[in-house]
Every structure is written in structure tokens, then in C-alpha cells.
Amino acid sequence: MSVTDHARAPARRPRRLISNPMAKIAALPMIMTALVIFIGCSLWTVVHSFTKSKLLPSTQFVGFDQYERLWGTRRWLASVENIAIYGVVALVFSLVLGFVIAALMDQKVRAEGAFRTIILFPYSLSFIVTGLVWQWILNPDFGVQGIVRGWGWESFTFDPLHNPDTVLAAMLMAGLWQGTGLVAVILLAALRGVDEDIWKASRVDGVPAWKTYIFVVIPILRPAFMTATVLIATGIVKLYDLVVALTNGGPGIASEMPAKYVYDAMFNKQNLGQGFAASTMMLVSVLLILIPWAIFEFGGKKRG
Amino acid sequence: MKTQIMRRLMAGAAALAMPIAANAADLEVTHWWTSGGEANAVQELAKAFEAKTDHKWVDGAIAGSGNTARPVIISRIIGGDPMAATQLNHGKQAQELIEAGLMLDLTDIAEEGNWAEIIQPKSLLDACTVDGRVYCVPLNIHSIQWMWTSNAAFEKAGIDPVNNWEELKAAAPKLREAGILPLAMGAQGWQEAYLVHNFLSGTSEDLYYAVYRDKDEDTLNSDAVKAVFEELNAARDMYAGGNVQDWNLATAKVINGEAAAQVMGDWAQGEFALAGQKAGEDYNCLIGMGGEPSISTGGDAFYFPLIDNADTTAAQKELAKVLISPESQVAFNLKKGSLPVRGDVDLAAAGPCMQKGLETLAAGKVITGTDQLITPDAVGQIQDLMAEFFGSDMSTEDAHAAFVEIILNDE
Numbered sequence: 001m002s003v004t005d006h007a008r009a010p011a012r013r014p015r016r017l018i019s020n021p022m023a024k025i026a027a028l029p030m031i032m033t034a035l036v037i038f039i040g041c042s043l044w045t046v047v048h049s050f051t052k053s054k055l056l057p058s059t060q061f062v063g064f065d066q067y068e069r070l071w072g073t074r075r076w077l078a079s080v081e082n083i084a085i086y087g088v089v090a091l092v093f094s095l096v097l098g099f100v101i102a103a104l105m106d107q108k109v110r111a112e113g114a115f116r117t118i119i120l121f122p123y124s125l126s127f128i129v130t131g132l133v134w135q136w137i138l139n140p141d142f143g144v145q146g147i148v149r150g151w152g153w154e155s156f157t158f159d160p161l162h163n164p165d166t167v168l169a170a171m172l173m174a175g176l177w178q179g180t181g182l183v184a185v186i187l188l189a190a191l192r193g194v195d196e197d198i199w200k201a202s203r204v205d206g207v208p209a210w211k212t213y214i215f216v217v218i219p220i221l222r223p224a225f226m227t228a229t230v231l232i233a234t235g236i237v238k239l240y241d242l243v244v245a246l247t248n249g250g251p252g253i254a255s256e257m258p259a260k261y262v263y264d265a266m267f268n269k270q271n272l273g274q275g276f277a278a279s280t281m282m283l284v285s286v287l288l289i290l291i292p293w294a295i296f297e298f299g300g301k302k303r304g
Numbered sequence: 305m306k307t308q309i310m311r312r313l314m315a316g317a318a319a320l321a322m323p324i325a326a327n328a329a330d331l332e333v334t335h336w337w338t339s340g341g342e343a344n345a346v347q348e349l350a351k352a353f354e355a356k357t358d359h360k361w362v363d364g365a366i367a368g369s370g371n372t373a374r375p376v377i378i379s380r381i382i383g384g385d386p387m388a389a390t391q392l393n394h395g396k397q398a399q400e401l402i403e404a405g406l407m408l409d410l411t412d413i414a415e416e417g418n419w420a421e422i423i424q425p426k427s428l429l430d431a432c433t434v435d436g437r438v439y440c441v442p443l444n445i446h447s448i449q450w451m452w453t454s455n456a457a458f459e460k461a462g463i464d465p466v467n468n469w470e471e472l473k474a475a476a477p478k479l480r481e482a483g484i485l486p487l488a489m490g491a492q493g494w495q496e497a498y499l500v501h502n503f504l505s506g507t508s509e510d511l512y513y514a515v516y517r518d519k520d521e522d523t524l525n526s527d528a529v530k531a532v533f534e535e536l537n538a539a540r541d542m543y544a545g546g547n548v549q550d551w552n553l554a555t556a557k558v559i560n561g562e563a564a565a566q567v568m569g570d571w572a573q574g575e576f577a578l579a580g581q582k583a584g585e586d587y588n589c590l591i592g593m594g595g596e597p598s599i600s601t602g603g604d605a606f607y608f609p610l611i612d613n614a615d616t617t618a619a620q621k622e623l624a625k626v627l628i629s630p631e632s633q634v635a636f637n638l639k640k641g642s643l644p645v646r647g648d649v650d651l652a653a654a655g656p657c658m659q660k661g662l663e664t665l666a667a668g669k670v671i672t673g674t675d676q677l678i679t680p681d682a683v684g685q686i687q688d689l690m691a692e693f694f695g696s697d698m699s700t701e702d703a704h705a706a707f708v709e710i711i712l713n714d715e
Contacts, residue, residue, distance in 0.1 A: 055400040075688045140547065162547055164696055248549065250491055252695020253688065267375030269684035
């Protein structure tokens with residue numbers, strides 16, 4: 001912040017709108033897309049969530065009826081509970097596991113490239129494939145249970161998919177297997193950016209490596225952690241295909257998720273209003289998390 | 305030189321245009337008949353259509369059950385990429401599409417072919433009619449009120465084949481001892497919901513109508529409906545350990561004798577037929593859980609989305625004629641396990657189960673399907689409820705209360 005900065009700023013401001021017109025014209029399509037598709041369609045959805053729309057959108061307003069029904073539906077309540085549990089556990093575990101894997105790979109191991117490929121590989125599979133693979137692995141007749149029983153341990157039982165209490169754990173297993181690799185690779189790249197001198201300095205001072213990681217390196221990695229968190233969080237909110245492929249919401253409604261509720265309400269029950277109400281709730285919950293975070297992260301201070 | 309090239313190009317264009325003018329059209333037909341028995345049956349329709357007309361049947365099978373296929377079909381019609389013809393169930397599913405003017409009016413074909421006379425029972429044509437105009441071709445009568453039992457399974461357990469639900473319930477412990485699953489079922493809401501419908505209609509027609517048509521609060525809270533939920537509780541125990549999702553995998557368990565019984569629509573018969581089993585010898589069928597034999601006359605119909613092309617429209621109408629013709633009706637329904645929609649066809653080749661269905665139909669023991677009585681919204685909610693009930697230890701009282709609420713709130 002120098003004196004010249006302050007002096008130049010007011011003079012530049014009025015010209016901002018018209019400066020560099022070609023770039024602005026080039027950006028216009030994207031701006032329109034954002035306004036019409038993202039904001040416009042979201043508003044349209046929110047407005048129609050207050051209507052009685054069935055198969056086709058209607059404008060017969062019914063106030064908060066759709067929301068009342070939504071929050072009185074056991075399947076929706078179960079979905080919200082499930083995504084809360086899944087979300088928190090998945091977020092914590094993928095960050096912790098991802099960081100541990102990244103830190104281990106950063107120890108100048110041999111054949112690091114091969115390890116990196118192996119760890120990132122599951123991320124290249126779609127959730128549908130991941131779901132099917134794990135459905136087979138966890139199937140009691142063909143999967144782990146079947147194999148262990150085949151070795152002679154007849155009473156071995158491992159059937160998490162057909163037990164309402166353990167099905168979320170099974171889903172986490174599949175989700176973490178797929179998603180942790182990406183987190184690890186992002187954090188590994190960030191670890192490489194940490195100045196070697198910090199390590200040398202801490203070694204000279206006799207600080208143990210784990211303390212250096214927690215008190216020095218992790219704070220430096222903050223931007224990378226933020227990127228990873230945003231990526232994981234968006235994956236959690238839109239979680240749909242993994243459920244469909246792995247359990248289809250079952251057993252019963254023990255692994256239902258909000259996105260699946262939205263799809264079923266709109267297309268199977270032919271009740272658009274109900275689906276819009278549910279998707280509006282998803283939007284609201286995302287905004288509730290995102291807005292405070294955005295203010296905290298970007299508000300107030302200007303960087304550079 | 306230039307003019308010559310132009311002339312050649314024009315001639316080429318004209319030659320290309322010629323075959324288009326000679327109105328053979330490719331009709332894309334979407335449906336969700338993908339299990340072995342079903343695919344076999346739909347092949348009969350394609351063969352008949354291509355043999356009788358110059359047009360081509362482009363098969364657009366959508367894998368999965370109706371719940372997977374229907375959204376695809378409806379979004380394609382709404383989204384302006386309609387297929388030429390599509391399977392949908394009779395009832396309220398397509399009503400809004402018709403009201404929005406997205407479907408082809410078939411009234412002239414229907415009058416010409418005298419559909420009002422030949423289609424039995426009449427309710428099928430009514431389901432296709434909106435404001436006096438006909439919009440679909442009823443193809444077959446499907447009923448869901450069937451229970452299929454495996455003779456081999458009972459033999460293995462050393463007991464006589466059962467004749468109704470009560471006997472099956474009594475036989476369940478012995479079947480378990482012999483390592484046989486008493487009741488096979490795919491763990492999907494729509495299959496589990498059949499049990500509710502069938503216990504209701506199997507108790508009596510009046511009860512069924514009081515619940516689904518009249519939505520009578522006193523009846524809903526009566527002991528008769530509560531008893532149905534007690535039976536569901538028994539069914540939940542008998543089905544524990546089934547671990548399959550798809551209906552045809554559950555049917556396969558009955559065919560193999562691994563399971564004793566399955567409650568499923570008459571299309572299960574197509575699977576038995578495909579496995580080379582014979583009704584009466586290898587498997588048996590009971591209507592209405594062995595209680596009151598009434599069958600619903602839901603079923604499949606073909607709808608023709610409006611396409612702005614005279615040739616396609618003409619071809620669509622020809623397909624409609626082929627579908628209702630006696631030959632196609634017999635060929636298709638024999639393979640499908642369903643009943644034909646016209647009373648005047650020869651079904652000498654029908655098996656004992658189909659005969660049973662025809663007798664019930666002839667005796668007028670016909671009930672309206674749930675699709676026509678309650679909205680897809682309520683149907684879906686009942687399916688969710690059953691998925692929850694069969695997948696957890698939800699109490700029968702809670703399930704009953706939730707069921708009452710769904711029915712009473714249905715518009």
C-alpha cells in the first residue's frame with residue numbers, strides 16, 4: 001500500500017467499465033450464460049417450488065405446502081441425516097487420509113510415479129463403475145465374505161450392504177476409495193511447493209517432523225486444503241450416482257440421499273413441485289455453508 | 305461446364321429425394337421390455353409390423369424397469385425429441401401430455417376399426433380416451449394379483465403345494481428348515497407395494513375400492529386394513545435373506561426351486577415359459593393370494609407422440625392398426641404371459657394360468673388398477689413406504705398410519 005496506489009485508484013475507476021471493450025464483449029456470452037442458466041433457472045426453480053406443479057410446471061401457487069410435506073416425509077428426513085453423516089465423515093477422512101498419503105509420498109520414495117498413478121487411478125472411474133465394483137466386492141455370495149468362507153472360515157460374516165446400520169459405512173468405503181487419491185495428489189503438489197529451507201531450519205532447531213507438519217506446513221498448505229475441501233464438498237452435495245449403483249437407496253431407505261429424492265419426485269412421482277422444493281432446500285443448504293465461508297475468505301481484504 | 309454440373313447436381317438431388325417421397329418411414333419405438341420373456345414378445349410385434357407394412361421398426365428398448373424408462377420417455381417427449389411410438393401404462397401417466405397437445409389423436413383409426421366394440425373390457429379404451437378422443441392403443445391386459453409357487457420347492461421340503469397365503473405362511477418354518485426361502489421378492493419398492501394391493505383385493509373388492517377409489521377414512525382405519533399390515537409383517541419375515549433387487553432374479557429363485565413363492569405380475573409367466581417350465585406341472589399360479597380372485601386390468605398401451613411429418617403420422621397410424629390386429633394380439637400375448645385386449649381372438653394355445661385369468665375376466669371379476677385410481681405421486685409414496693417397511697424393522701402400526709396419510713392426502 002503505497003501513496004501512489006491511493007492516488008491512482010480514483011482516477012482509474014470511471015474508465016473501468018469501458019476499458020478494454022473487446023475483452024468485455026468476448027466475455028458477454030459467458031456472463032449471459034451465468035445470468036440466464038445459473039441464476040435465472042435457479043430462481044425459476046425456487047418460484048415453482050411454491051406451486052402445485054405435477055408432471056408439467058404450473059403457476060398455481062400453494063404457499064409452503066410442498067415444504068411442509070417435504071419436512072414431514074420420512075424418506076427426506078432420512079436423506080438429510082444420511083448426507084450429513086456421510087458428508088462430515090467423508091470430508092474429514094478424505095482430508096486426513098489424503099494428507100497422510102501425500103506426506104508419505106513426499107519422503108522421496110522410490111517409484112513415486114507408480115504410487116501416484118495407483119493412488120489417483122480410482123478417481124478416473126465414474127461413480128457408477130465405482131458403485132458396481134464395490135457392490136460386487138461387498139456382495140455376500142461373490143465378494144469378500146464368499147472368498148473368506150471359501151478359505152474355510154465358514155462363520156465369517158461381512159455383509160454391510162444389506163444391513164441398515166452399516167450401509168453408510170460401505171458407501172463411505174467406496175466413496176473414499178474413489179475420492180482420496182485426488183486430495184492426496186493436490187496436497188502432494190502443494191507439499192512440493194513448500195520451501196526446502198523451512199525443513200532445514202526446523203531440523204537445525206531440533207523440531208520433530210510431525211510438529212513441523214502440523215504447525216508449519218499445514219498452515220502453508222491452506223490454499224490447497226481449501227481447493228480440496230471445495231472439490232470434496234461439491235461431490236458430497238451432488239452425491240447421486242454412487243447411491244444408485246451401490247444400493248439404490250436400500251436396504252429400505254437407509255442410504256437415500258437428497259439428490260435421489262429430487263430425481264424420484266420429479267420423474268417417477270411426476271410431482272415437480274415437490275422435487276423443486278427439495279432441490280431448493282439443497283440450494284439453501286449450500287448457500288448457508290458457502291456465504292459465510294466466502295465472506296470469511298474473500299471479504300474485507302484485497303490481495304496482491 | 306458450370307451449368308452441366310448444376311444440372312447433374314439437381315438430378316442427383318432429385319434422385320435422392322425420390323425414396324423419401326415414397327413414404328416408407330423408420331419408426332423408433334421405445335419400451336422397457338428387456339427381460340428374456342419380454343424381449344421375445346416384443347419381437348413378435350416388430351415382425352408383424354415389418355411384414356404387413358413397408359415401414360421399419362427401430363427398436364428403442366430402454367433397460368431397467370418402468371421407473372427408469374418412463375422419465376427418459378417423458379423427458380424426450382417434453383423436450384422436443386419425441387420417438388414415433390412408445391409404451392406407457394394405461395392411466396394417469398400420460399394424461400398431462402395429452403392435455404398439453406403432445407400426443408397424436410387416433411380417433412379416426414379407432415372409429416374405422418370399431419375399437420369401441422372389440423376392446424374388452426371397455427375400461428381399457430376409456431383409459432385411452434380424453435374428452436371423447438382416443439390417444440392410445442391398448443395392447444395387453446396385465447394383472448398384478450398373482451402369486452407364483454414352485455412345486456419343486458415344496459417337494460424338497462416334503463410338503464404339499466399350497467393353495468393360498470395362509471397355507472404358505474404355515475409352511476414357512478418347514479421351508480426354512482429345508483433351506484428354502486418361503487417368499488422371493490426383489491427389494492424394490494414397486495414390487496413390495498404389490499403385496500399391499502394384492503392383500504387388499506384378495507380380501508374383497510369392496511375393501512380395495514373403499515381404500516383406493518373412495519379413500520374412505522373409516523375403512524382405512526378398520527381392522528381389515530390393519531390385518532393387511534399384519535400379513536405384510538409376516539411377509540417381511542418370510543422374505544428375510546432374499547438379497548436380490550430385480551424381479552426376474554427373484555422369479556429365477558422360484559424357477560430353480562430355491563424359493564417357494566413370489567408375488568408378481570403375470571409377466572413372470574414369460575420367465576417360466578422361457579425356462580421351459582409348464583404351468584400346473586412345474587409351477588402354479590394363485591390369484592389374489594389365493595383369496596378373492598379379482599384381477600386388475602392395467603396394462604401396457606402404445607402412445608404416439610405428435611410428429612410434424614405427414615409420412616410419419618401415416619406410418620404411426622398403420623402401426624396402431626397392426627398392434628390391435630387379432631394376429632399380433634395372440635402372438636404377442638402368448639409370449640408375454642398377459643391377456644389380449646380383445647375378446648374375439650382364439651387362445652386355444654393358452655396355458656392353465658392364462659385360462660384362469662381369462663375365466664376371471666369372463667366372470668367379470670375385474671377391478672380397476674391402482675394406476676387409474678391414485679396419482680403417480682401416491683403410488684410412489686406407497687412404494688417408498690414399503691421399501692422402508694421391508695428394509696427396516698418399522699412397526700406395523702407406523703406403516704399403517706403412514707399408509708392412511710398417503711391415501712387421504714392424495715388428490
